[in-house]
Amino acid sequence: MLKKLLLALSVVGLAAGTAQADDYPSRSIRFIIGFGAGGNADTVARILAEPMTKSLGQPVVVESKPGAGGNVASDFVSKSDPDGYTIQLMVGGHAVSAALYKSQPFDPLEDFTFVSTIGQFPFFVAARAGAYESIEDVIAKAKAAPNTIKIGHSGVGSTQHLSGELLDLETGAEFIHVPYKGGAAAATALLGGEVDLVIDTGTVISPQADAGEFDILAVTSKDRWPSQPDVxxxxxxVAPDIDIVSWTGVGMPAGVSGEIADKVRASVHAALAMPDVAERISALGARPSPSSGEDMRGMIARQIEVWKKVVEASGIEKR
Incomplete structure (x- = not known):
C-alpha cells in the first residue's frame, strides 16, 4: 500500500511539473543584473529582454540589484523560487568572486541552473604607440628589470587584474600591478605615462588604438580574435597555457525544471540568432556565443579553478 501511495504521489508531482512547464510563462519574468543601470551588464540584459519578451509571450523585466561585484544579485537569484520567473544576467566575475571571497552565501555552481552563455570576449594587452616592439619585447624587459614595468587595470580583484597576475605566473616576469577605478581610468593613465601597459577589453582599448595612440601587443584568448586578426x-x-575569455550568460536558481530551462534557452538562442541583436552584442566587444547549460557550467567550473590558483599564488588578499 505504501509503495502504491508513493508511486501515486510521484505521478501527481510529475504531472503538476509538466503542467507548470506547459503553461510557462504565464506572467512576467524578472531579469536580475548585479550592477547599476547604464553599464555593460544592464545594456546586454536590455538587448536580450526585448526579443525574449516577444518569443516567450510575457514581459521580461530587467531589475538591478547591485553590490559586492554581482554577489548581491547572485545571492538573491540562488534563493529565489525555481519556478522560472527569476533569471539572471551572469558575468565572468561570477567565477572570479568564487576565487576571491573567503566565503559566499551561495554555492557558485550547485545553487544555479545554467542556461546559456550570451557573449564571450577576451582582454588585450596594450602599450603606448612605439614603446615596445612586441609582447616578447615586454616580457624580455620585464625579466631583465623585475618590478619596473607597470600594468594598469580596472581594480584589485577584477578579471583584468587577475589576467595580469596570471601573465606574471606563466612567464616568470614580475610586473607592478596598478589599480584604477575602471578601465577608462587605466587607459587614461597609460596615455599619460603613469603606467606602461594596460590589460582590458577591446571597447576600452580600441578607440586609442584606432587613433594611433596605443599598440595592441597581444590578446588573452587561445585563438586570435576576429576583430583584431593581426594581434x-x-x-x-609568451605563455602557451593562457586562454582567458570573459563572458556574459543567463542563469536561474537550482531546481528549475529541464522543460522550463529549455524554453528560456531557446528564447536566448533565438534572440542571439537575430542579426540586429548579434550586431549590438558585437558592438560591445563580445562575440555572440550561445551554448548549452552543461557547457556554460563546465566553463565556469574551469575558470573558478584557474582563478583560485592565481589568487593563491599571487598573494591577493581574499575579501
Whole structure:
C-alpha cells in the first residue's frame, strides 16, 4: 500500500511539473543584473529582454540589484523560487568572486541552473604607440628589470587584474600591478605615462588604438580574435597555457525544471540568432556565443579553478 501511495504521489508531482512547464510563462519574468543601470551588464540584459519578451509571450523585466561585484544579485537569484520567473544576467566575475571571497552565501555552481552563455570576449594587452616592439619585447624587459614595468587595470580583484597576475605566473616576469577605478581610468593613465601597459577589453582599448595612440601587443584568448586578426595571442608568443575569455550568460536558481530551462534557452538562442541583436552584442566587444547549460557550467567550473590558483599564488588578499 505504501509503495502504491508513493508511486501515486510521484505521478501527481510529475504531472503538476509538466503542467507548470506547459503553461510557462504565464506572467512576467524578472531579469536580475548585479550592477547599476547604464553599464555593460544592464545594456546586454536590455538587448536580450526585448526579443525574449516577444518569443516567450510575457514581459521580461530587467531589475538591478547591485553590490559586492554581482554577489548581491547572485545571492538573491540562488534563493529565489525555481519556478522560472527569476533569471539572471551572469558575468565572468561570477567565477572570479568564487576565487576571491573567503566565503559566499551561495554555492557558485550547485545553487544555479545554467542556461546559456550570451557573449564571450577576451582582454588585450596594450602599450603606448612605439614603446615596445612586441609582447616578447615586454616580457624580455620585464625579466631583465623585475618590478619596473607597470600594468594598469580596472581594480584589485577584477578579471583584468587577475589576467595580469596570471601573465606574471606563466612567464616568470614580475610586473607592478596598478589599480584604477575602471578601465577608462587605466587607459587614461597609460596615455599619460603613469603606467606602461594596460590589460582590458577591446571597447576600452580600441578607440586609442584606432587613433594611433596605443599598440595592441597581444590578446588573452587561445585563438586570435576576429576583430583584431593581426594581434597575436599570449599563447602563441609568451605563455602557451593562457586562454582567458570573459563572458556574459543567463542563469536561474537550482531546481528549475529541464522543460522550463529549455524554453528560456531557446528564447536566448533565438534572440542571439537575430542579426540586429548579434550586431549590438558585437558592438560591445563580445562575440555572440550561445551554448548549452552543461557547457556554460563546465566553463565556469574551469575558470573558478584557474582563478583560485592565481589568487593563491599571487598573494591577493581574499575579501
Amino acid at each position: 597575436p595571442t599570449l599563447a602563441e608568443t
